[in-house]
Amino acid sequence: MLHARGSLLTIDVGARETETADIDDELESFIGGRGVSTKLAHDRIPFDADPFGPENRLYLASGPLQQSDMSFTGRMNLTGLSPLTDGLLSSNAGGYLSRNFIGTGHSVVEVAGESDELLAIHVTDEGVEFEEVPELAGATVPEVTEEMNDRHGLESENLVTIGPAGENLVRFASAMTYDERAFGRGGLGAVMGAKNVKCISFEGDSAPEIEMPNEDIQMDVHRQAATSDDIFRRQGTTHLVQVLNDNFGLPTRYYSELSFENAEKINGDRVEEKKYKKAACSVCAFACKLPTRDDASGLETEGPEFETIMAFGSNSGVDDIVDIMKSNDMCDDLGMDTISCGNTIAAYLASEDEFGNVELIHELVEKIAHREGVGDTLAEGIERVHEDLGVENWTVKGMDFAAHEGRVVHGQGLSYAVSNRGADHMYSTTMIDEYNDVIPAEGTAGKSEHIIDNENRNAIRDSAVVCQFGIGRIIEEEIFEALFDEDYEDLLSVGDRIVNLERHFANQRGRDIEDDRLPYDLPDLESSIQEYYEARGWSDDGVVPETLVADFAQAADD
Template identity: 30%
Template sequence: MQILEVNLKKHEVKVREAEKDEYHFIGGKGIGFSIFSKYLSSDILIFALGPLTGLKMSGMAKCAAVFKSPQTGLVAESSCGGFFGVELRRAGFTAVLIKGISNKPVILKIDNESAELLDARNLWGKDTFETEDEIKADFGKRYKVACIGQAGENLVKFACIEHAKGREFGRCGGGAVMGSMKLKAVAVKGDKDVESEITDYERYSELKEEFEEKIVKGLRGLTETGTPRMLPIVNEAGVLPTGYWRDGEFEAVEEIMDDLNKIHKRKRACYACRVACGKISKFNGNEVDGPEYETIFSFGSLCNIKDLNVIAEANLLCDRFGMDTISAGNVVAYYLNSTGRLGDGEIVPELLKKIAYRKGEGDRLAEGLKEFSSIHIKGLEIPGYDPRGLYGTAIGYAVCYRGGCHIKHVMHRPNLDGEVDRFRPDGQAELLVEVEDFYGFTDSMVICRFVTLPKGVLRQKEVAELYNVVTGSNFTKKDVMKKGREVINLSRKINELLGLSRKDDKLPEFFFREPLGKGNSEGRVVNKKDFEKMLEEYYRLRGWHEV
């Protein structure tokens, strides 16, 4: 397992073997956390891959980025699909560790196992699309690029790292980390045949055939409609955050779904993925990758904006400036609400520009909600599932190592499909621990969440089988969960070193106090006693003590 180590301060690069305490954690999030734990610093960025990354199979194209979040001050891991991770793996690396601050803007160029730092002053100030185009024109189209736009350069706290014009390391502010390190982009090209490294290729081929069939069948809805398919489901349950967290039902959902059908032009897939959940949309003469469910929630229902063109434009601007749409939409919704302009889409493009350039009121908003509102969790803006009608999500949000996040536990799923009663505390903590442990492992393998959803296609048994045939290991379902738990415990240990304690595992008081408005969860709050019960149970099951 090779790690590329890059020192931006000294402008040095070197290749080293992964150490035992690093590869013990498999790859991806696990190896990223393990490396990060040796530094705990703001000028560390790790891109990490898993043993399955780059296989010609659905869901195996993701790459993890690990860093200290400027939003939460805690360890963060964010993943991105597309082609970047696959290319890094082809170049021969399990991880790239970038440390220090450069004295001028640079690009990290990786061509197989050789790497160099190049002057990027000519790209500073350009958006992510221009940056990627110019790098490809210069280095060649084969290069895959992860870069920042103006938001990252200007240290907007929720700046993301953009790839392939619409794929992101989205959450937790990785773009601001790159900006602070003066790293404009990473461009990579690799020629290795990843599948030639598989230990038991014959058995892998059999498994692949079997699993692909199930994946394609099981995720047909995602292929057809993409993530917006969740909109009517969440709306019907009355937990679609609307009008800056006032209601749980948005009257324009049907209209938006109809409009989506009209603007969706073609599917988009990550490397070798037959699910192809991405959608390229055309609006007002522009093309955008999306909008995804979370973007429609954050710039649509949360802002009370019904016009899909406004949502699509906000999506495109966030992609170009390099900003996470969940956080940016929350910040815009806060602004519209506090100025009495909810529903006013006209000012959104200009507001996003002001945030990206930190101009006028945009400078304050670029700091994120933590600076001026209580509706965030550990400093991270909250995604599109209202915890007042989803108790599993409530406890999942509160304890998540990276703050207000749904994807590290997806507890809205078992809550919405009735596996556990969404209005009761019973069984939530137990299920949460189970899914977190499983995802501790799959995020270290860096497998796409969609193919590992609860009741989904690749579960413990299938993931263990794939791991074994690829690496020659002998993992059981139990080993998968044990390793995943080790990764979750490592994230906790790191966060405690960074100052986190049990008192930080909480929800905004707002959700205990203010009843949810219009919709099928009307009148609901998170009952504080129920919440404490879930938290107590979670800590007991984790074996964590109060700190």
């Protein structure tokens, strides 16, 4: 089976020491990216760790496909114990970091401990340098990039950086690369901040050799990406705004409504009107990114994508695309997940009856990032502050809901409930099958096996690491098999191990069926959750048996 190559580099930022280890066995069993990071995190982070404590660890990892020249592979994975969900969480980001990362010769970089000074860490194929940077305290992401360029000739594609939000331990702070690409949901940027690490750079020319099977298929994928007339190439995910508003539901005014009367003012057409050039990730010909500019104000940013438009648009009662662009740009500069930031602000707007107050929204973005005034409260996220605000808790396991409306596409609703990551649409992407009538939108009964297959496939996607935009459009099951030189069912079994290890870690922290809950009811929800548990081999309480974990370990050894 194709898997990543390279060593594990452990960086202890407290002791300012490094260690390199061989992890060939883990890579062979878990492919790379999210898979190998989950295995390492499960085994090396104490089950009772504080997400903000020195015992938590961060894992940056590439996968085997970062050694290819195939479209949809310009991505990296980041894994750690989330301060938002209190469980293991993996996030991935695009851009141009991945090829610089593998040039260091490592497949995984583990960050442990806690520094007593704010650090920039420089990883090359010749070693690691620790640079104290107290003068960068409070600097925005672009300001850090400018400083690293002036000092070391490093560009944004070399860097993983946090802004003020990460330093101030905002529970939904992002780690940023290429200035505008986010390791977003779950607050892993705050974990980086807790370790007092402002940025990590990667540079080298020592990528491990790896034999990539089926170059013809790689080139075919690349060719199809370059010639596709898919609307995602023009509008990214933003074309979904109008489609979902008209047909399936768009969360509006803090989830109190299912459609937004002014959706046409913030839809994909409006974003495309602001798009002024093409942009992509490393080696990708699909070029779906959205560099946007408003000539009247001079604002330039990348995006917003669909989820940001929901959070800072319909869910906040805002109908001006430039105002949403501004919110997006501020979050990127300050280092925050746009979805959680926007949704948390929407909760505050609901409590104050201030929907549509753009001046207040932008003020709150700044206050949250710096934990000033009410921003200090909102920086904790919806689950921890909803009672104080007097609003409903629109989260699962601490993760606020994405734009794909589980009250309408019920399989997606079920998947939110059982997901180890909470209400994040990317964990199972079941909504895609419901939108396209692969399975009916209504009802949860009989959908568990479908959700499990999606979760397992997406775990492999994130271990490869490959972009979701390629999945189902160009990269089908037979292409997975050819790329990995492995039977598809065997690949899914690797995904199954990944999901089970995430769940087992959560169980050790006290998570069980009581956490697999939604703030709304769906048909047959309770029995469908039990159906999911049974198919996974879990107990009626949603607990992974220790014997199953032992079986996974034995399978990996074999």
